[in-house]
Every structure is written in structure tokens, then in C-alpha cells.
Amino acid sequence: MPKRILLIGAGRSATVLISYIIQEAEKFDWFITIGDLNPKLAATKIPPSNRARAVFFDVSDSDLRRKLISENDVVVSMLPAHMHVSVANDCVELGKNMATASYISDEMKQLHESAVAKGITIINELGLDPGIDHLSAMEILDNLRAEGARIDEFESYCGGLIAPESDNNPWGYKFSWAPRNVVLAGQGSAAKYLEKGNFKYLPYQRLFKNSKRIEISNIGNFDGYANRDSLKYQKAYGLENANTIFRGTLRKAGFCEAWNALVMLGMTDDSYKVEVNQNTSLRDFTNSFLPFDNQLSLEEKICRELQIKIDSEIYKKLEWLELFSEKTLIPIKSGSPAEILQAILEKKWLLMPDDKDMIVMWHRFVYELNGRKFEKHSWLRVIGKNSVETAMAQTVGLPLGIGVKLLAQGKIAQKGVLMPLTPEFYTPILDELKNFGIELHEETIELP
Amino acid sequence: MPKRILLIGAGRSATVLISYIIQEAEKFDWFITIGDLNPKLAATKIPPSNRARAVFFDVSDSDLRRKLISENDVVVSMLPAHMHVSVANDCVELGKNMATASYISDEMKQLHESAVAKGITIINELGLDPGIDHLSAMEILDNLRAEGARIDEFESYCGGLIAPESDNNPWGYKFSWAPRNVVLAGQGSAAKYLEKGNFKYLPYQRLFKNSKRIEISNIGNFDGYANRDSLKYQKAYGLENANTIFRGTLRKAGFCEAWNALVMLGMTDDSYKVEVNQNTSLRDFTNSFLPFDNQLSLEEKICRELQIKIDSEIYKKLEWLELFSEKTLIPIKSGSPAEILQAILEKKWLLMPDDKDMIVMWHRFVYELNGRKFEKHSWLRVIGKNSVETAMAQTVGLPLGIGVKLLAQGKIAQKGVLMPLTPEFYTPILDELKNFGIELHEETIELP
Numbered sequence: 001m002p003k004r005i006l007l008i009g010a011g012r013s014a015t016v017l018i019s020y021i022i023q024e025a026e027k028f029d030w031f032i033t034i035g036d037l038n039p040k041l042a043a044t045k046i047p048p049s050n051r052a053r054a055v056f057f058d059v060s061d062s063d064l065r066r067k068l069i070s071e072n073d074v075v076v077s078m079l080p081a082h083m084h085v086s087v088a089n090d091c092v093e094l095g096k097n098m099a100t101a102s103y104i105s106d107e108m109k110q111l112h113e114s115a116v117a118k119g120i121t122i123i124n125e126l127g128l129d130p131g132i133d134h135l136s137a138m139e140i141l142d143n144l145r146a147e148g149a150r151i152d153e154f155e156s157y158c159g160g161l162i163a164p165e166s167d168n169n170p171w172g173y174k175f176s177w178a179p180r181n182v183v184l185a186g187q188g189s190a191a192k193y194l195e196k197g198n199f200k201y202l203p204y205q206r207l208f209k210n211s212k213r214i215e216i217s218n219i220g221n222f223d224g225y226a227n228r229d230s231l232k233y234q235k236a237y238g239l240e241n242a243n244t245i246f247r248g249t250l251r252k253a254g255f256c257e258a259w260n261a262l263v264m265l266g267m268t269d270d271s272y273k274v275e276v277n278q279n280t281s282l283r284d285f286t287n288s289f290l291p292f293d294n295q296l297s298l299e300e301k302i303c304r305e306l307q308i309k310i311d312s313e314i315y316k317k318l319e320w321l322e323l324f325s326e327k328t329l330i331p332i333k334s335g336s337p338a339e340i341l342q343a344i345l346e347k348k349w350l351l352m353p354d355d356k357d358m359i360v361m362w363h364r365f366v367y368e369l370n371g372r373k374f375e376k377h378s379w380l381r382v383i384g385k386n387s388v389e390t391a392m393a394q395t396v397g398l399p400l401g402i403g404v405k406l407l408a409q410g411k412i413a414q415k416g417v418l419m420p421l422t423p424e425f426y427t428p429i430l431d432e433l434k435n436f437g438i439e440l441h442e443e444t445i446e447l448p
Numbered sequence: 449m450p451k452r453i454l455l456i457g458a459g460r461s462a463t464v465l466i467s468y469i470i471q472e473a474e475k476f477d478w479f480i481t482i483g484d485l486n487p488k489l490a491a492t493k494i495p496p497s498n499r500a501r502a503v504f505f506d507v508s509d510s511d512l513r514r515k516l517i518s519e520n521d522v523v524v525s526m527l528p529a530h531m532h533v534s535v536a537n538d539c540v541e542l543g544k545n546m547a548t549a550s551y552i553s554d555e556m557k558q559l560h561e562s563a564v565a566k567g568i569t570i571i572n573e574l575g576l577d578p579g580i581d582h583l584s585a586m587e588i589l590d591n592l593r594a595e596g597a598r599i600d601e602f603e604s605y606c607g608g609l610i611a612p613e614s615d616n617n618p619w620g621y622k623f624s625w626a627p628r629n630v631v632l633a634g635q636g637s638a639a640k641y642l643e644k645g646n647f648k649y650l651p652y653q654r655l656f657k658n659s660k661r662i663e664i665s666n667i668g669n670f671d672g673y674a675n676r677d678s679l680k681y682q683k684a685y686g687l688e689n690a691n692t693i694f695r696g697t698l699r700k701a702g703f704c705e706a707w708n709a710l711v712m713l714g715m716t717d718d719s720y721k722v723e724v725n726q727n728t729s730l731r732d733f734t735n736s737f738l739p740f741d742n743q744l745s746l747e748e749k750i751c752r753e754l755q756i757k758i759d760s761e762i763y764k765k766l767e768w769l770e771l772f773s774e775k776t777l778i779p780i781k782s783g784s785p786a787e788i789l790q791a792i793l794e795k796k797w798l799l800m801p802d803d804k805d806m807i808v809m810w811h812r813f814v815y816e817l818n819g820r821k822f823e824k825h826s827w828l829r830v831i832g833k834n835s836v837e838t839a840m841a842q843t844v845g846l847p848l849g850i851g852v853k854l855l856a857q858g859k860i861a862q863k864g865v866l867m868p869l870t871p872e873f874y875t876p877i878l879d880e881l882k883n884f885g886i887e888l889h890e891e892t893i894e895l896p
Contacts, residue, residue, distance in 0.1 A: 289651075
């Protein structure tokens with residue numbers, strides 16, 4: 001019988017996923033329904049095909065939601081993460097498999113037992129990060145352990161960056177993903193990781209200052225700053241005995257020290273509204289974070305407060321954002337410092353139509369095997385085609401699309417609320433990703 | 449008819465208040481009831497008197513609460529601030545006047561209209577800060593405006609400090625008030641103030657670094673760091689046209705740069721629990737906030753991270769806290785960084801029985817009068833007697849006690865939920881405080 005697949009939420013980041021699913025539908029005799037609040041717009045994303053249609057979908061309309069889910073065999077949610085659970089509840093009740101690219105929330109986790117009892121699979125964290133990081137790290141860890149290796153150290157980094165050919169600003173960064181998440185990154189609690197057997201805590205005020213320099217041969221030099229909780233997957237990855245576990249985010253080398261300047265100024269704060277008006281310039285905005293001093297210019301105050309020089313790279317990056325400009329007005333007329341900074345950055349870090357983004361992932365393993373010590377590096381680089389078919393959309397959408405295919409084909413035996421940590425996920429998905437030029441490379445050296 | 453006064457909450461900070469109220473009870477034929485969860489302990493705080501008794505009181509027992517309130521004429525709440533409202537609700541309903549030393553909460557503010565309708569007074573913020581700051585600033589502001597002055601700048605600072613004769617540690621600080629509030633001071637949102645016509649925002653990560661040096665002649669040199677919202681009282685004080693409004697907290701000169709070191713390390717963070725065990729030394733605890741580096745000692749890492757020298761005052765202060773000690777174990781076995789730091793500080797900053805604390809308050813006014821420009825300073829210094837009869841307990845308890853007397857004597861005409869901003873409060877209270885050696889001094893100079 002032909003499989004029916006329901007894809008919910010046809011936002012910008014779903015483009016590659018939709019193309020992939022429809023292409024596979026032709027091969028495997030599937031029928032695809034794309035549900036969106038705006039079905040007309042969603043329809044424009046469907047390549048010519050009699051195997052797909054767009055329909056109206058509102059996640060808060062439970063009758064409609066249950067009707068559509070009951071008519072399909074597999075459900076893919078590309079909705080914002082907090083909306084997955086109501087869909088997942090229906091999937092458990094109606095016995096339908098489901099897939100998302102989002103982190104498993106606590107509410108989602110609670111559905112595990114009932115999903116197992118119902119015999120369905122709800123696969124999550126199947127995008128880029130989380131997603132390809134799980135697949136690629138687990139394949140290597142399983143192989144090393146099968147050989148008898150003892151894993152001592154694990155580090156993993158990923159970043160959504162700009163390709164060198166489109167890198168024409170001093171920050172080496174443009175937005176290929178939610179700008180708000182970039183501005184608020186690292187806030188809320190200290191970063192926690194394990195280094196040489198010691199728990200380490202890095203507060204927001206030193207997070208970007210203490211980024212690590214990551215040099216990846218043939219790709220480039222990056223800053224890696226620590227993710228919130230590096231120990232989150234320690235048990236799931238079987239790394240209980242490792243003495244170093246670090247997960248981080250990559251930015252182009254030099255980005256983090258300049259971002260730290262914005263953090264220290266207070267421009268990333270989202271907890272209060274600033275007093276601004278129609279005529280507030282970016283210079284006024286910047287000045288509101290600096291003490292009054294009629295002996296010094298704004299530029300001199302910035303250098304004194306941040307202890308930087310006027311010919312430093314940090315200063316140049318701030319200046320390029322027009323933060324010292326009297327002529328440039330703030331782009332929104334009310335908001336928190338973070339909201340105003342985001343609006344400023346959205347103008348300066350806009351991905352232009354022909355710009356190519358770049359995904360870089362890098363794992364580092366240190367292990368002992370037969371009394372010898374080794375260090376293995378594994379890395380991925382993907383360059384986007386343009387500002388629509390981005391490397392970000394490909395690396396998030398394709399693993400999810402392939403996962404959906406595996407579910408439709410009945411190739412996933414595990415039941416419950418899952419992450420893709422086992423060979424039944426990583427072997428076929430990493431294999432098929434190579435067809436799209438998404439392939440990890442590795443090198444191993446013996447340590448003295 | 450003799451007045452009956454109910455005092456709720458006989459904690460450590462209520463000692464001076466209780467003594468004052470009972471002394472006045474003898475003069476004015478009052479009867480005092482002290483309600484506390486532990487009436488036996490409360491009874492030990494009552495000087496020999498047939499005008500006072502201690503009774504069991506539980507704020508969550510509404511029948512008991514209403515019975516006790518209905519039997520009295522004036523109610524004083526020394527409970528934790530969030531518990532005042534249930535008492536205030538009963539006072540409004542039963543038509544009883546009430547007094548507290550706490551900030552007016554939003555819930556308390558909402559009782560204003562019904563308190564006015566019922567013809568009762570609920571006076572709040574009648575302690576030290578808030579309290580004596582309101583009384584003393586408003587007296588000066590009212591007098592200046594009556595002369596025809598235009599107020600351009602207003603700054604106000606207050607600090608609970610240690611008297612010079614008991615100042616025997618490098619921080620120049622011991623706890624005379626809630627330690628937790630000291631450790632968490634400044635967290636939550638940026639400090640907001642007005643300086644020379646510009647709104648200024650100072651994030652937590654620069655709050656203590658950007659403290660101002662305050663030199664008060666004959667008293668000493670202090671650091672003043674900005675309070676959360678300096679503009680809170682702009683309207684209430686009638687300072688809508690002032691171009692500078694700054695409210696701050698005083699610490700001994702040199703304290704803030706060293707506190708900033710603890711902030712930057714991440715030791716004041718209350719948002720997560722650290723991994724510690726029985727044998728965790730203060731050195732281990734400190735090391736968990738520093739990156740791994742087997743080339744450097746902990747001491748060298750501290751200096752590098754904080755950009756300080758090993759012979760600096762900041763380093764000496766950290767060392768004196770035993771933060772580099774392998775022998776000193778952390779004093780509590782679980783908690784957030786802030787909770788562990790608090791436990792460390794409670795040992796090191798303990799007020800010894802004979803120690804004397806010190807309250808310093810300092811106001812600065814700049815104004816124009818008859819075409820001439822003046823700067824007026826007003827200051828208060830109070831030295832405590834010992835670790836029980838502290839300057840803090842006196843300056844919090846006495847204004848409240850005198851306010852209660854004014855209420856009992858029917859001398860307060862204003863009704864509703866109030867702060868003490870008018871002459872009917874500040875004239876008699878500031879006057880009587882002089883009898884206890886609590887007196888503001890001032891000097892005025894003409895500006896060029």
C-alpha cells in the first residue's frame with residue numbers, strides 16, 4: 001500500500017526537506033501532504049508533482065490536527081520546537097511514527113513509555129546539530145569501542161558560518177539561522193563541561209572571552225565557544241569514563257573576542273527595554289552603555305571600557321556595525337538592547353541572494369587502544385548553493401528526510417522517543433548523505 | 449483609651465524596634481503584643497515590662513491573623529517583605545493602620561484606593577534605605593524648592609559597613625545584613641540611571657568594575673555602585689526635570705574591584721548547582737571556574753583570567769578568603785556557586801560580638817538659585833554598639849518605631865499606601881532620631 005506522509009510547517013528552513021521528500025515519493029509511491037497556516041505559500045515550495053498537495057493546518061485546531069494525522073502513516077514536524085508535543089500526543093494515540101529535528105523536551109521525553117507501548121517511533125534531534133553530530137560521533141565511538149578502544153576525551157564543535165567566497169565583512173559572519181538565537185547565545189546559565197577530569201563552569205561574562213582556537217587543516221581557523229551543557233549526552237554516548245567532554249559552537253577566528261565586547265557593553269541584554277526615540281542614532285544607543293565623561297569621545301570611552309586599542313580588530317568590527325555613527329538611526333523604535341542589536345545585525349549580516357553559507361563540524365577523540373594512545377579528528381564542511389538552498393537547510397533537512405524514509409520503509413526497529421544514536425540510523429543516513437556531498441573526513445595520529 | 453500595638457516578626461533585626469516601642473509604651477499608656485512563630489524566643493527580647501507580651505503568630509493562619517489584628521490599633525510587620533500583603537489586606541478590611549520598612553510591592557500598591565476609602569494609613573519604606581534616605585532627601589529638596597531653587601542633579605548612596613575600629617580584614621567588610629542579598633546584589637537586570645541628561649545602562653558584568661569613588665570628608669573613601677533602578681523615585685521626589693539621578697550602594701574603597709573579580713569568575717551565579725563532594729577544597733572550587741592549563745598554577749591562571757598582578761589588592765583579597773587553599777574545604781556540601789560563596793563569606797565576614805558596624809549615607813544635590821549654582825552634600829554616619837545593637841538595627845528600627853508612634857498618636861493625616869516623603873513624616877522623625885545620635889550633616893559650596 002502506498003505510504004502517506006504528513007509534513008507540518010513549510011517555513012524557509014523546510015525547502016530542502018520538501019524537495020527531498022517529494023523526489024523520494026516518486027520512487028517509492030508515497031503521497032505527501034504539506035500542512036501550513038499559509039497553504040498557498042506552501043504550495044509554491046512544491047515542485048511539479050501529482051504526489052504532493054498543500055493544505056491548511058493550524059496546530060491549535062485539535063480536530064483538524066487529529067484528522068490529518070489519522071490519514072497519514074508518518075508525520076514530520078518542522079513547527080517551532082514547543083509545538084511538537086501536541087502533535088506527538090496525537091501520534092502516540094493514533095499509532096503514527098513521527099520525526100523532528102529538535103531537541104527532546106522534557107514533555108516529549110515523558111511520552112517515551114506510551115510510544116513504546118503503542119509500538120511507534122518518535123525520532124528527534126535528526127538535523128545538523130543536533131543530528132549529524134550524533135550520527136557521526138556515534139559511528140566513530142561504536143567502531144572504536146568495537147576494536148577495544150578506551151575513549152578518554154571527546155570534543156565536538158559545529159557552526160553555521162559564511163563560505164570564504166561570500167565572506168566580505170570583518171566579522172566573517174552572516175545569518176543563516178535564527179538571528180535571535182545568535183544574539184542570546186550563551187545566556188541563562190553558565191556553560192558546564194568536563195576537562196581532564198575536572199568539572200568546569202564558564203559564566204556568560206567570560207564565555208566568549210574564553211573561546212578556544214580550533215585549527216582545522218584545509219578548512220581554516222575558528223573560535224569555539226562552550227555550549228550550555230556539554231555533559232548532556234555523556235551517558236547517551238557511553239562516555240561515563242571519559243575525562244574530557246566539550247561541546248561547542250564555531251565562529252570564524254576573531255569573532256568571539258568582538259562578540260565579547262558587545263556582551264560586556266550590555267548590548268545582548270534582553271531583560272529590559274531601553275529608552276529610545278525616533279531620532280536615536282546608533283552612537284546614542286552605544287553611548288547609553290558608557291559612563292558620562294566630558295573629557296573623552298565615545299571612541300575613547302569604548303577603548304577605555306573594553307581595554308582595547310583604536311587600531312584593534314575588535315574596534316574595527318564594532319565600527320563596521322556603525323555603532324559609532326551619528327547618522328545611522330536605530331532600526332526599531334522600541335525594544336530591549338538585544339532586540340535593537342538584533343535589528344542592527346540583521347541589516348549588516350544579511351545573507352545576500354548569491355551568498356553561500358558554510359557548515360563546519362569537527363570532532364576530536366583521544367583514545368587508548370592496545371596500550372597505544374591516539375587522537376582522531378573527524379570533520380565536515382558543506383558549502384551552500386545560494387541564500388535559499390543553504391548548507392544549513394541541506395544539513396538540517398536531508399538527515400530528517402532520510403530518517404522519514406526509513407520510518408516509511410519500516411526500517412527502524414527501535415520504538416519510543418529516540419535520538420539517532422544507533423547503527424540503524426547512522427549507517428543508512430550517513431551513507432545516503434554522501435550522495436549530496438555531505439561527508440565526514442577523518443585522520444588519526446598516534447600520540448607520544 | 450490606651451493604644452494597642454501589634455508587632456509581627458521578632459527576628460534579629462527587630463531588637464532595637466522592640467526596645468524603642470516598649471519604652472514609648474511606658475510613656476504613652478500603650479500595650480504591645482509581639483507575634484512570632486517562636487513566642488518563647490520573642491519573649492526573651494522583651495525588656496521587663498507589664499506593657500508587652502509575646503504570642504504565637506503564624507501569618508498563614510488567617511483566623512489567628514485576623515483575630516490579633518482586630519484586637520489592635522496599629523500593626524507593624526517585620527516579616528519577610530512578600531508576607532506583608534496578607535497582613536495589609538486584613539488591616540484594610542478591619543480599618544487598622546500599618547507600618548513596614550520594606551519596599552512597596554506591586555500587590556501592596558494595589559491596596560492604595562481601598563486604604564484611602566477605609567481612612568487608614570499603610571506606611572512603607574520607613575527604615576534606613578529605604579527610609580532615612582527618603583526622609584532626609586525630601587526635607588532638603590522641599591526646603592530648596594521653597595527657596596526657589598531648581599534641582600539639576602541628585603545622587604544618593606547608602607551602605608551598611610564596618611566601623612574603622614572593627615575593620616580588620618582586607619575587604620573592609622563584614623555582614624550586618626542578609627548575606628544572600630549581598631552575594632546576589634546587582635543581578636537580574638542592568639542598572640539604569642540618568643547622567644547629564646542621558647539614560648545610562650550598566651550590565652552586571654561591568655556594575656562593580658564601574659563603581660564610582662565617593663570621598664566623604666572626615667568619614668572616608670568609598671566605592672559606590674549603581675542600584676538597579678535609580679529612576680524609581682524620580683517622580684515621587686519631584687525630580688522630573690533633573691538631568692542626573694543616581695542611587696547607589698557604598699562599600700569601602702577597593703571592595704568593588706575585588707567583588708568584580710568574584711563576579712567575573714562566576715562565583716556569584718545562583719542559577720545552577722556545582723558538582724562538589726566531601727573533600728572539595730576551596731582551591732578545587734576556585735579551579736572549577738578556570739580553564740585547564742597544565743603549564744600554569746591556579747594562582748597564575750587567576751592572574752591571567754582577571755588580568756591582575758599577584759601583588760595587587762584584588763589578589764590579596766581573594767587570597768584572604770582562602771580561595772587558593774588546598775586545606776580549607778568548602779563549608780557546604782551542595783549548592784549553587786552563590787550559595788557556596790555565601791557560606792565561605794559568612795565565616796570570613798562574621799561580625800564578632802564586640803564588632804561595631806557602621807552606616808554611611810551620602811546625598812549630593814546640584815541646584816541653581818537666584819542665578820547662582822550650588823552643590824550641597826548631606827551625610828550621615830552611625831556606629832553600632834556591638835554585634836546585636838548594630839547601627840543597621842538602629843537605623844532600620846528607630847524610624848519605623850517613631851512612625852508607629854505617630855500613627856498611634858493620630859498625627860498622620862495622609863491616608864493610603866504611602867512612602868514617608870512629606871513633612872508630617874520627615875520633620876518629627878528626623879528630629880527625634882537626633883536624640884539617638886542619628887543626624888545628617890550638610891555643607892554647601894557655590895560652584896563657579
